[in-house]
Amino acid sequence: MAEINWDTLGFDAYRTRTVVKSHFKDGKWSPAEATEEFSFTYDPFAQVFHYAISCFEGMKAFTQKDGTVVIFRPEQNAARMKRTADYLGIPAPDEDMFISMCEECIRGNLEFLPPYGHKASLYLRPLLVGMHPQMQLTPYPEAVFAVMCAPAGAYYGDHLRSFAAVIPGDFDRAAPKGSGSYKIGANYASTFRPYKYAHDAGYAELLYLDSATRSTIDEFGSSNFFGIKGNTYVTPLSDSVLPSITNLSLRQVAEDLGMKVERRPVPLEELGEFDEVAACGTAVVITPISHIDIKPQLAGSEVSRSWRFSPDGKVGPVCTKLYERITGIQFGELEDTHNWCHKVSL
Ligand code: PLP
Ligand code: COI
Numbered sequence: 001m002a003e004i005n006w007d008t009l010g011f012d013a014y015r016t017r018t019v020v021k022s023h024f025k026d027g028k029w030s031p032a033e034a035t036e037e038f039s040f041t042y043d044p045f046a047q048v049f050h051y052a053i054s055c056f057e058g059m060k061a062f063t064q065k066d067g068t069v070v071i072f073r074p075e076q077n078a079a080r081m082k083r084t085a086d087y088l089g090i091p092a093p094d095e096d097m098f099i100s101m102c103e104e105c106i107r108g109n110l111e112f113l114p115p116y117g118h119k120a121s122l123y124l125r126p127l128l129v130g131m132h133p134q135m136q137l138t139p140y141p142e143a144v145f146a147v148m149c150a151p152a153g154a155y156y157g158d159h160l161r162s163f164a165a166v167i168p169g170d171f172d173r174a175a176p177k178g179s180g181s182y183k184i185g186a187n188y189a190s191t192f193r194p195y196k197y198a199h200d201a202g203y204a205e206l207l208y209l210d211s212a213t214r215s216t217i218d219e220f221g222s223s224n225f226f227g228i229k230g231n232t233y234v235t236p237l238s239d240s241v242l243p244s245i246t247n248l249s250l251r252q253v254a255e256d257l258g259m260k261v262e263r264r265p266v267p268l269e270e271l272g273e274f275d276e277v278a279a280c281g282t283a284v285v286i287t288p289i290s291h292i293d294i295k296p297q298l299a300g301s302e303v304s305r306s307w308r309f310s311p312d313g314k315v316g317p318v319c320t321k322l323y324e325r326i327t328g329i330q331f332g333e334l335e336d337t338h339n340w341c342h343k344v345s346l
Helices: 048-051 075-089 095-107 183-187 190-201 247-254 268-272 317-331
Strands: 019-026 032-035 054-056 059-063 069-072 121-130 143-152 163-168 207-209 216-219 224-229 230-234 260-264 276-281 285-295 305-308 341-343
Touching: 019 095, 019 285, 032 095, 032 190, 048 121, 054 075, 054 183, 075 095, 075 121, 095 121, 095 143, 095 285, 163 190, 190 207, 190 317, 207 230, 216 230, 224 268, 230 247, 247 260, 247 276, 247 285, 247 317, 268 341, 276 317, 276 341
Parallel strands: 163 207, 163 285, 230 260
Antiparallel strands: 019 032, 019 143, 054 121, 059 069, 059 121, 069 341, 121 143, 207 216, 216 224, 224 230, 224 276, 276 285, 285 305
16 A cells, blocks of 8 residues: 555545445345445446435544544434435434444554544545435435545645635525535535636635525535634524534534624625634635635626635634634544544544
Protein backbone atom coordinates (compact mmCIF):
# COMPACT_ATOMS: atom_id res chain seq x y z
CA MET A 1 0.00 0.00 0.00
CA ALA A 2 1.25 3.47 -0.86
CA GLU A 3 2.22 5.68 2.09
CA ILE A 4 -0.58 8.07 2.91
CA ASN A 5 0.33 11.69 3.46
CA TRP A 6 -2.11 12.47 6.30
CA ASP A 7 -1.49 16.22 6.01
CA THR A 8 -2.55 16.60 2.40
CA LEU A 9 -5.64 14.40 2.35
CA GLY A 10 -8.71 15.89 0.75
CA PHE A 11 -12.17 14.37 0.59
CA ASP A 12 -12.11 11.60 -1.97
CA ALA A 13 -13.50 8.13 -2.65
CA TYR A 14 -10.22 6.64 -1.46
CA ARG A 15 -10.19 2.89 -2.04
CA THR A 16 -9.76 1.29 1.38
CA ARG A 17 -9.66 -2.43 2.27
CA THR A 18 -12.87 -3.56 3.91
CA VAL A 19 -16.54 -2.86 3.38
CA VAL A 20 -19.17 -4.24 5.76
CA LYS A 21 -22.48 -5.39 4.27
CA SER A 22 -25.84 -6.80 5.28
CA HIS A 23 -28.95 -7.59 3.20
CA PHE A 24 -32.52 -7.27 4.50
CA LYS A 25 -34.72 -9.89 2.85
CA ASP A 26 -37.63 -12.07 3.96
CA GLY A 27 -38.07 -10.01 7.11
CA LYS A 28 -34.54 -10.09 8.48
CA TRP A 29 -31.00 -8.76 8.10
CA SER A 30 -28.30 -11.21 7.08
CA PRO A 31 -25.30 -11.43 9.43
CA ALA A 32 -22.99 -8.45 8.78
CA GLU A 33 -20.16 -9.50 6.51
CA ALA A 34 -16.81 -7.68 6.49
CA THR A 35 -15.33 -8.25 3.06
CA GLU A 36 -12.60 -7.03 0.76
CA GLU A 37 -14.96 -7.56 -2.17
CA PHE A 38 -16.05 -4.01 -3.04
CA SER A 39 -18.58 -4.82 -5.76
CA PHE A 40 -22.30 -5.39 -5.23
CA THR A 41 -24.56 -7.63 -7.25
CA TYR A 42 -27.88 -6.02 -8.16
CA ASP A 43 -30.82 -7.02 -10.26
CA PRO A 44 -31.06 -4.43 -13.08
CA PHE A 45 -34.70 -3.86 -12.06
CA ALA A 46 -33.62 -2.96 -8.49
CA GLN A 47 -35.45 0.06 -7.06
CA VAL A 48 -32.19 1.92 -6.59
CA PHE A 49 -31.49 2.22 -10.32
CA HIS A 50 -34.90 3.29 -11.55
CA TYR A 51 -36.45 5.12 -8.64
CA ALA A 52 -33.42 6.41 -6.70
CA ILE A 53 -34.30 4.49 -3.54
CA SER A 54 -30.98 5.32 -1.93
CA CYS A 55 -29.81 7.15 1.15
CA PHE A 56 -26.60 7.50 3.09
CA GLU A 57 -24.96 8.93 6.17
CA GLY A 58 -21.64 10.59 6.86
CA MET A 59 -19.68 10.60 10.09
CA LYS A 60 -16.08 10.66 11.21
CA ALA A 61 -13.85 8.48 13.38
CA PHE A 62 -10.93 10.21 15.10
CA THR A 63 -7.73 9.03 16.73
CA GLN A 64 -7.59 11.12 19.87
CA LYS A 65 -4.59 12.60 21.63
CA ASP A 66 -4.33 9.63 24.04
CA GLY A 67 -4.73 7.07 21.21
CA THR A 68 -8.42 6.34 21.86
CA VAL A 69 -10.46 5.90 18.67
CA VAL A 70 -13.92 7.46 18.69
CA ILE A 71 -16.85 8.07 16.36
CA PHE A 72 -18.58 11.43 16.73
CA ARG A 73 -22.27 11.05 17.74
CA PRO A 74 -23.06 7.93 15.66
CA GLU A 75 -26.41 7.40 17.41
CA GLN A 76 -27.58 10.64 15.80
CA ASN A 77 -26.68 9.33 12.34
CA ALA A 78 -28.43 6.03 13.08
CA ALA A 79 -31.61 7.91 14.00
CA ARG A 80 -31.37 10.15 10.92
CA MET A 81 -30.90 7.16 8.62
CA LYS A 82 -33.96 5.50 10.16
CA ARG A 83 -35.99 8.65 9.50
CA THR A 84 -34.76 8.79 5.88
CA ALA A 85 -35.40 5.07 5.34
CA ASP A 86 -38.98 5.48 6.59
CA TYR A 87 -39.39 8.26 4.02
CA LEU A 88 -38.14 5.95 1.25
CA GLY A 89 -40.13 2.97 2.52
CA ILE A 90 -37.16 0.66 3.07
CA PRO A 91 -35.99 -1.09 6.24
CA ALA A 92 -33.21 0.53 8.29
CA PRO A 93 -30.68 -1.02 10.66
CA ASP A 94 -31.37 -0.30 14.32
CA GLU A 95 -28.89 1.77 16.31
CA ASP A 96 -26.91 -1.23 17.61
CA MET A 97 -26.50 -2.75 14.16
CA PHE A 98 -25.67 0.62 12.60
CA ILE A 99 -22.96 1.41 15.13
CA SER A 100 -21.50 -2.09 15.32
CA MET A 101 -21.11 -2.23 11.51
CA CYS A 102 -19.41 1.18 11.59
CA GLU A 103 -17.02 -0.14 14.25
CA GLU A 104 -16.38 -3.25 12.17
CA CYS A 105 -15.57 -1.05 9.19
CA ILE A 106 -13.01 0.89 11.24
CA ARG A 107 -11.41 -2.32 12.52
CA GLY A 108 -11.20 -3.64 8.95
CA ASN A 109 -9.46 -0.49 7.74
CA LEU A 110 -7.06 0.40 10.55
CA GLU A 111 -4.22 1.20 8.17
CA PHE A 112 -6.38 4.03 6.76
CA LEU A 113 -7.27 5.54 10.14
CA PRO A 114 -5.26 8.75 10.42
CA PRO A 115 -3.06 8.97 13.52
CA TYR A 116 -3.48 11.90 15.90
CA GLY A 117 -1.89 15.20 14.96
CA HIS A 118 -2.80 15.67 11.29
CA LYS A 119 -6.32 17.18 11.42
CA ALA A 120 -7.42 14.10 9.48
CA SER A 121 -10.03 11.47 10.27
CA LEU A 122 -11.61 8.33 8.86
CA TYR A 123 -14.83 9.33 7.12
CA LEU A 124 -17.50 6.64 7.44
CA ARG A 125 -20.10 6.37 4.71
CA PRO A 126 -23.05 4.09 5.61
CA LEU A 127 -25.20 3.46 2.54
CA LEU A 128 -28.74 2.02 2.39
CA VAL A 129 -30.32 1.14 -0.95
CA GLY A 130 -33.58 -0.44 -2.09
CA MET A 131 -32.82 -3.73 -3.83
CA HIS A 132 -36.17 -5.09 -4.83
CA PRO A 133 -36.65 -5.58 -8.60
CA GLN A 134 -39.92 -3.89 -9.54
CA MET A 135 -41.82 -1.54 -11.82
CA GLN A 136 -44.59 -0.50 -9.46
CA LEU A 137 -44.17 2.62 -7.34
CA THR A 138 -44.67 0.94 -3.99
CA PRO A 139 -42.34 0.43 -1.06
CA TYR A 140 -40.89 -3.03 -0.58
CA PRO A 141 -39.02 -4.30 2.47
CA GLU A 142 -35.73 -5.25 0.87
CA ALA A 143 -32.47 -3.32 1.16
CA VAL A 144 -28.72 -3.55 1.36
CA PHE A 145 -26.93 -1.71 4.14
CA ALA A 146 -23.19 -1.24 3.64
CA VAL A 147 -20.57 0.75 5.51
CA MET A 148 -17.47 1.94 3.70
CA CYS A 149 -14.88 4.51 4.67
CA ALA A 150 -12.14 6.78 3.39
CA PRO A 151 -9.37 8.72 5.11
CA ALA A 152 -10.35 12.37 4.92
CA GLY A 153 -8.74 15.76 5.35
CA ALA A 154 -10.02 19.16 4.28
CA TYR A 155 -13.10 19.07 2.05
CA TYR A 156 -12.12 22.17 0.05
CA GLY A 157 -8.41 21.40 0.16
CA ASP A 158 -7.54 23.63 3.12
CA HIS A 159 -8.58 23.64 6.78
CA LEU A 160 -10.13 26.80 8.15
CA ARG A 161 -9.77 29.05 5.14
CA SER A 162 -12.66 30.98 3.64
CA PHE A 163 -14.24 30.11 0.29
CA ALA A 164 -16.78 31.81 -1.98
CA ALA A 165 -20.43 30.77 -2.44
CA VAL A 166 -23.01 31.62 -5.05
CA ILE A 167 -26.81 31.71 -4.88
CA PRO A 168 -28.09 30.19 -8.12
CA GLY A 169 -31.05 32.16 -9.42
CA ASP A 170 -32.18 29.37 -11.71
CA PHE A 171 -31.79 26.23 -9.56
CA ASP A 172 -33.61 25.05 -6.43
CA ARG A 173 -32.55 22.28 -4.10
CA ALA A 174 -35.77 21.00 -2.57
CA ALA A 175 -39.49 21.58 -2.97
CA PRO A 176 -41.62 22.79 -0.05
CA LYS A 177 -42.87 19.70 1.78
CA GLY A 178 -40.46 17.71 -0.39
CA SER A 179 -37.40 15.63 0.41
CA GLY A 180 -34.98 18.38 1.51
CA SER A 181 -34.70 17.29 5.13
CA TYR A 182 -33.89 13.66 4.28
CA LYS A 183 -30.45 12.38 3.37
CA ILE A 184 -31.52 10.77 0.10
CA GLY A 185 -29.12 10.52 -2.82
CA ALA A 186 -31.62 12.24 -5.11
CA ASN A 187 -31.21 15.54 -3.21
CA TYR A 188 -27.59 15.55 -4.31
CA ALA A 189 -28.32 14.57 -7.93
CA SER A 190 -29.93 17.95 -8.52
CA THR A 191 -26.80 19.76 -7.31
CA PHE A 192 -24.35 18.29 -9.81
CA ARG A 193 -25.11 20.62 -12.72
CA PRO A 194 -25.27 23.82 -10.66
CA TYR A 195 -22.05 22.77 -8.86
CA LYS A 196 -20.37 22.42 -12.26
CA TYR A 197 -21.42 25.94 -13.23
CA ALA A 198 -20.46 27.29 -9.80
CA HIS A 199 -17.03 25.65 -9.83
CA ASP A 200 -16.39 26.86 -13.39
CA ALA A 201 -17.12 30.38 -12.18
CA GLY A 202 -14.74 30.05 -9.20
CA TYR A 203 -17.21 29.39 -6.37
CA ALA A 204 -16.65 26.51 -3.96
CA GLU A 205 -20.25 26.35 -2.74
CA LEU A 206 -23.88 26.78 -3.72
CA LEU A 207 -26.18 28.51 -1.28
CA TYR A 208 -29.82 27.58 -1.80
CA LEU A 209 -32.80 29.74 -0.88
CA ASP A 210 -36.22 28.38 0.05
CA SER A 211 -37.80 27.38 -3.24
CA ALA A 212 -41.32 28.66 -2.44
CA THR A 213 -40.51 32.34 -1.93
CA ARG A 214 -36.77 32.62 -2.59
CA SER A 215 -36.62 35.07 0.26
CA THR A 216 -35.07 33.01 3.10
CA ILE A 217 -31.85 31.02 3.35
CA ASP A 218 -32.00 27.21 3.34
CA GLU A 219 -28.55 25.65 3.18
CA PHE A 220 -25.44 24.99 1.14
CA GLY A 221 -25.34 22.07 -1.29
CA SER A 222 -23.05 20.11 1.04
CA SER A 223 -23.78 21.58 4.44
CA ASN A 224 -25.82 23.83 6.75
CA PHE A 225 -25.56 27.62 6.97
CA PHE A 226 -24.84 29.68 10.05
CA GLY A 227 -24.16 33.37 10.55
CA ILE A 228 -22.62 35.24 13.47
CA LYS A 229 -24.06 38.54 14.54
CA GLY A 230 -22.24 39.96 17.53
CA ASN A 231 -22.56 37.29 20.22
CA THR A 232 -25.39 35.42 18.45
CA TYR A 233 -25.23 32.22 16.40
CA VAL A 234 -28.03 32.28 13.79
CA THR A 235 -29.03 29.27 11.70
CA PRO A 236 -32.07 28.64 9.46
CA LEU A 237 -35.09 26.75 10.70
CA SER A 238 -36.58 25.23 7.55
CA ASP A 239 -38.40 22.01 6.63
CA SER A 240 -36.19 21.74 3.57
CA VAL A 241 -32.75 21.53 5.12
CA LEU A 242 -30.92 18.50 6.41
CA PRO A 243 -30.91 18.42 10.23
CA SER A 244 -27.14 18.61 10.55
CA ILE A 245 -25.50 16.89 13.50
CA THR A 246 -22.56 19.29 13.27
CA ASN A 247 -24.94 22.24 13.45
CA LEU A 248 -26.76 20.64 16.39
CA SER A 249 -23.41 20.27 18.16
CA LEU A 250 -22.27 23.79 17.27
CA ARG A 251 -25.45 25.28 18.72
CA GLN A 252 -24.54 23.56 22.00
CA VAL A 253 -20.89 24.64 21.74
CA ALA A 254 -22.00 28.24 21.08
CA GLU A 255 -24.20 28.13 24.19
CA ASP A 256 -21.33 26.64 26.19
CA LEU A 257 -19.22 29.61 25.04
CA GLY A 258 -21.87 32.00 26.39
CA MET A 259 -23.35 32.86 23.00
CA LYS A 260 -27.01 33.29 22.17
CA VAL A 261 -28.41 30.81 19.65
CA GLU A 262 -31.25 31.57 17.24
CA ARG A 263 -32.74 28.88 14.99
CA ARG A 264 -35.38 30.55 12.87
CA PRO A 265 -36.17 31.55 9.29
CA VAL A 266 -33.26 33.70 8.07
CA PRO A 267 -34.29 36.32 5.49
CA LEU A 268 -31.91 36.76 2.58
CA GLU A 269 -31.77 40.47 3.44
CA GLU A 270 -30.18 39.58 6.80
CA LEU A 271 -26.99 38.50 5.01
CA GLY A 272 -25.84 42.11 5.20
CA GLU A 273 -25.99 42.02 9.01
CA PHE A 274 -23.68 39.06 9.68
CA ASP A 275 -20.09 39.57 10.85
CA GLU A 276 -19.18 36.02 9.82
CA VAL A 277 -20.89 33.34 7.74
CA ALA A 278 -19.91 29.67 7.50
CA ALA A 279 -20.86 26.27 6.16
CA CYS A 280 -20.98 23.46 8.70
CA GLY A 281 -21.20 19.71 8.34
CA THR A 282 -19.27 16.49 8.87
CA ALA A 283 -17.27 16.81 5.65
CA VAL A 284 -16.77 20.59 5.66
CA VAL A 285 -16.48 20.86 9.50
CA ILE A 286 -16.67 24.67 9.73
CA THR A 287 -15.80 26.38 6.46
CA PRO A 288 -16.00 30.17 6.59
CA ILE A 289 -17.52 31.90 3.58
CA SER A 290 -15.54 34.77 2.10
CA HIS A 291 -18.39 36.23 0.06
CA ILE A 292 -21.78 35.30 -1.36
CA ASP A 293 -22.89 36.42 -4.83
CA ILE A 294 -26.24 36.03 -6.52
CA LYS A 295 -26.21 35.06 -10.18
CA PRO A 296 -29.71 35.18 -11.69
CA GLN A 297 -28.56 32.62 -14.25
CA LEU A 298 -25.74 30.60 -12.82
CA ALA A 299 -24.16 29.73 -16.17
CA GLY A 300 -24.90 32.87 -18.10
CA SER A 301 -25.35 36.10 -16.16
CA GLU A 302 -23.35 38.65 -14.22
CA VAL A 303 -23.45 38.91 -10.43
CA SER A 304 -26.53 40.90 -9.43
CA ARG A 305 -25.79 41.24 -5.68
CA SER A 306 -22.89 40.46 -3.41
CA TRP A 307 -22.11 40.27 0.33
CA ARG A 308 -18.57 40.11 1.72
CA PHE A 309 -17.55 38.49 5.02
CA SER A 310 -14.01 37.08 5.30
CA PRO A 311 -12.25 37.85 2.02
CA ASP A 312 -8.78 36.65 1.01
CA GLY A 313 -9.19 33.33 2.79
CA LYS A 314 -9.39 35.00 6.21
CA VAL A 315 -11.35 33.52 9.10
CA GLY A 316 -13.30 35.44 11.72
CA PRO A 317 -12.69 35.10 15.47
CA VAL A 318 -15.99 33.35 16.28
CA CYS A 319 -15.63 30.72 13.55
CA THR A 320 -12.09 30.12 14.79
CA LYS A 321 -13.30 29.68 18.38
CA LEU A 322 -16.13 27.31 17.38
CA TYR A 323 -13.79 25.30 15.14
CA GLU A 324 -11.19 24.95 17.88
CA ARG A 325 -13.81 23.88 20.41
CA ILE A 326 -15.53 21.23 18.27
CA THR A 327 -12.35 19.75 16.79
CA GLY A 328 -10.76 19.91 20.26
CA ILE A 329 -13.56 17.67 21.58
CA GLN A 330 -13.30 15.32 18.57
CA PHE A 331 -9.53 14.91 18.93
CA GLY A 332 -9.74 14.46 22.71
CA GLU A 333 -7.88 17.69 23.47
CA LEU A 334 -10.84 19.20 25.32
CA GLU A 335 -13.20 17.57 27.78
CA ASP A 336 -16.16 15.84 26.11
CA THR A 337 -18.69 17.31 28.53
CA HIS A 338 -21.73 16.21 26.48
CA ASN A 339 -20.55 12.66 25.93
CA TRP A 340 -20.48 13.00 22.15
CA CYS A 341 -17.50 10.75 21.42
CA HIS A 342 -18.37 7.06 21.10
CA LYS A 343 -15.35 4.94 21.98
CA VAL A 344 -14.49 2.13 19.56
CA SER A 345 -12.86 -1.10 20.81
CA LEU A 346 -10.13 -2.10 18.41
N1 PLP B 1 -26.68 19.63 4.65
C1 PLP B 1 -26.39 18.81 3.64
C2 PLP B 1 -27.09 18.98 2.35
C3 PLP B 1 -25.44 17.78 3.82
O1 PLP B 1 -25.15 16.94 2.84
C4 PLP B 1 -24.79 17.66 5.05
C5 PLP B 1 -23.81 16.60 5.27
O2 PLP B 1 -24.08 15.58 5.80
C6 PLP B 1 -25.11 18.57 6.08
C7 PLP B 1 -26.06 19.54 5.84
C8 PLP B 1 -24.44 18.48 7.40
O3 PLP B 1 -24.92 17.42 8.18
P1 PLP B 1 -23.99 16.74 9.26
O4 PLP B 1 -23.49 17.82 10.12
O5 PLP B 1 -24.89 15.81 9.99
O6 PLP B 1 -22.91 16.06 8.52
C1 COI C 1 -21.18 14.85 4.95
O1 COI C 1 -20.75 15.92 5.40
O2 COI C 1 -21.10 13.79 5.60
C2 COI C 1 -21.79 14.77 3.63
O3 COI C 1 -22.48 13.81 3.38
C3 COI C 1 -21.51 15.85 2.67
C4 COI C 1 -21.26 15.34 1.29
C5 COI C 1 -22.53 15.14 0.53
C6 COI C 1 -20.38 16.29 0.56
